[in-house]
Amino acid sequence: MSKLARDHRNSDVIKIQIARKQLNLTDEEYQTILQSKGGVLSSKDLDHEGRKRVLAYMERLGFKPKASATSKRPARPTPSVDALPLVRRIRAQLISLERKPDEYADGIAKQMLGAEAPQFFEWLHLRDLERLSQILTYQQNRTGAPTK
Structure with missing residues (x-):
């Protein structure tokens, strides 16, 4: 089994x-x-x-199954409408980089902004999301990961 x-x-x-x-x-x-x-x-x-x-x-x-009180992973926030295309692009870049988790992008954002970094990269300003995407593009080129 x-x-x-x-x-x-x-x-x-x-x-x-x-x-x-x-x-x-x-x-x-x-x-x-x-x-x-x-x-x-x-x-x-x-x-x-x-x-x-x-x-x-x-x-x-009459048995009513209940959902567990704690989930295994925390829910990711929903990005704003104007940030959604960049967030999707970043997630696609993470997938091309050997399926890195969203927490990988959170860590890069924390390195970029230091103490001012939000908990989730989805909460970044548009300019910071663009910088994060550029960093991931650089890493894709460096490792030879597909960029499209």
Whole structure:
């Protein structure tokens, strides 16, 4: 089993356990659901289709999955309308530079402006976004990365 498949399986099993607690199911009720929807006695033994059937049934019983309170990555800010083309260009340049993350551009902006740098490069003024794009163009030429 691949790591991705194992991660999906584990997250589905955790959702099933959360649903069980949220619905206050007894052991007998829970095992009846597993037996009727998946043909097993343990949620760990369910295949992909069985996990989907059990989760769908539990949602019909009233289970409401909640989004996690913390996400793995912080949300990036939405740039202004006039800055949007430059931000897109910078992101394209980052992709051509071996898929550098947005944090790479944040670091360059911090080096450019020092203490006055905003937290995210999307908040830079247009003139600073143009300078950042020029720096990335220089780096693309230096490393031989595609520029179009």
